[in-house]
Amino acid sequence: MRTQINVKYLDHPDIQEADSILRSCVHCGFCTATCPTYQELGDERDGPRGRIYLIKQLLETGDITEKSQTHLDRCLTCRSCETTCPSGVKYGRLAEIGRGIMEEQLERPFKQKLARWLIRKVLPYSSRFGPLLRLGQIGRPLLPAALKAKVPEKQSAGSWPAPHHARRMLVLGGCAQPSATPNTNAAAARVLDKLGISLLVAPKAGCCGAVSYHLSAHEEGLDFMRRNIDAWWPHIEAGVEAIVISASGCGSMVKEYGEKLSQDSEYAAKAQRVSELAKDLGEVLIKEDLGQLQLQAKGLKTAVHCPCSLQHAQQLGGQVEQILQQAGIELTRTKDGHLCCGSAGTYSILQPELSQTLLTNKLEALTIDNPEQIVTANVGCQLHLGSKSPVPVKHWIELLDS
Template sequence: MRTQINVKYLDHPEIKEADSILRSCVHCGFCNATCPTYQQLGDERDGPRGRIYLVKQLLETAEISEKSQTHLDRCLTCRSCETTCPSGVKYGRLAEIGRGIMEEQLPRPLQQRMLRWLLRHILPYPNRFGPLLRLGQMFRAFLPRDLKQQVPLKQVKRPLPSQQHPRRMLVLAGCAQPSATPNTNIVAARVLDKLGVSLFAAPEAGCCGAVSYHMPAHEEGLMFMRRNIDAWWPYIEDGIEAIVISASGCGSMVKEYGEKLKHDPAYAVKAKRISELACDLGEVLVKEDLSQLQLQDKQRKTAVHCPCSLQHAQKLSGLVEQILQQAGVELTPTKDKHLCCGSAGTYSLLQPELSQQLLTNKLADLTIGNPEQIVTANIGCQLHLGSRSSVPVKHWIELLDPQ
């Protein structure tokens, strides 16, 4: 693809990267075949190839319309197109750059700005999100049906292990997960404790930065990243083995800290090291001997939902299935595994109608084998699927919780 970048953007720090990505696209259209929104809407502008042209038009003409903004907003950033692309186009990164410039250039209506501001100032902060969630859980029975579905039931926390082991790993506590699904990291700690590993969180660490960065408040997202690096660095110097992330959406972001902060002289080296140490929970357990674990729900038929952030961003498709099969869990068939469930971070709140259509499709695909439960690897997917699923939806680590 040939490009002629507008002089207005020639000094933009990310423009060379965007130009390189645009030039790598051969506009073959293979990406549209695996794009959830193109499959749902059938509009070229709601597929990766069309959105690439919209970003190209923005960078060449310095003009953007509300219609173009709508089509870019509808993108889930699931990156399924990257898995399919024969040319290796980094579409997700191009979308980030394009959205960032678009956000600066085209002010949104007041209602949209307010919603995005609220999401950015509540979700990433556990001390704000937690009390609001508990309030919703308290009055859940009295809420309207649609809103009630969005409020997860309160979990009874399981006990944390008390042993200290020579092998130590950090875990990202996250922002919504400690309040909505606290047992995910608790069970991860319990499982690793049985395997001789101590798992603990750095008190000062928090949101991975994805909520802000993807909205796209890039500088705000980078602020969260720098805060986590500062919180983790003393433990890294002390020799921790890994930074474990049980939410694949957060994991894909932490693994990109090195790329996101490569131009920051104060954080570039540290960010690169953080990304090298970051790993999905599955990447840790697949290397361990799980035979000593006494599994719960082993006999229950289970459908596995692989989040887009795990299969397309982190390229770890099939990892959860491999671990659960080795542990003896009976897995049921599913179809169209590459398609997004419609959660996609804040997408389910910003694009509710399309998100619900994708959720309907995904639940149908996950239940063709009549499973008794569904497991996934990302809190957003877990809550989204659980809002309408007829069977329980859990994080897959809960199946390995030792007795």
């Protein structure tokens, strides 16, 4: 694809990278076949190729319209297109750059600005999100059915083993997960403890930065990343083997810390080291002898939902299924596994109608073989699926915690 970048953007720090990505696209259209929003809406501008053209138009003309903004907002950034693309176009990165420029240049309506600001000021902070969630859970029985479904029932975490093994790993606590699904990391700690690994939490680490960064508040997102690096660094110097991340959306971001902070002279080297240590929980367990867990029950018929962040961003599709099958858990058939459930970080809040359509489609695809439960690898997907699922939805690590 030929480009002629507008002079007003030539000094932008990311413009050369954006130009390179644009030029790598051969506009073949393979990506449209696997794009959830294009499949649903049938509009070229609601597919990757169309959105690439919209970003190209922005960078060449210097202009962006509200209509173009709407099409870019509808993108899930699921990155299914990247898995499909024969040319290796880094669409997700191009979308980040394009949306960032768009956000600086085009004023949003007040309601949109307020919604995005509230999300950024509440969701990434456990001390703010947790109490609000608890209030919702207390009043849950009195809520209307539609709102009640969006408030997860209170979950007990259970015990967390004291660290006593020579092998030690860090775990990312995250922002929503400690309040909404606290059993996920606790179950991971118990499972790893049986495998001879102690899982440690750095109390000052929190949100991975994805919420702010994906809402185009890039500097704010980078500050979250720096805080996590500072919190983890003493443990890294003490020799932890890995930074384990049980939420695949967060894992995708932490693995990109090195890239995101590459121009920060103070943090670049540390960020790269953090990215090297970052491992999805499945990456850790697949290398261990799961026979040590001595699982007694084979469990219920289980459907696996592989989050977009796991299969497309981290390219780890099929790993969870392999682990569960090795553990003797019966997996049911599903279809359209490459398609997003509609959670996509804050997408389910900002694009509720389309998100609900994708959720309905995903649940139909996951339940074709009548599973008794659904498991996934990301807290956002877990809560989103659970809001409408006819069967319980869990994190897959809970099946190994017996």
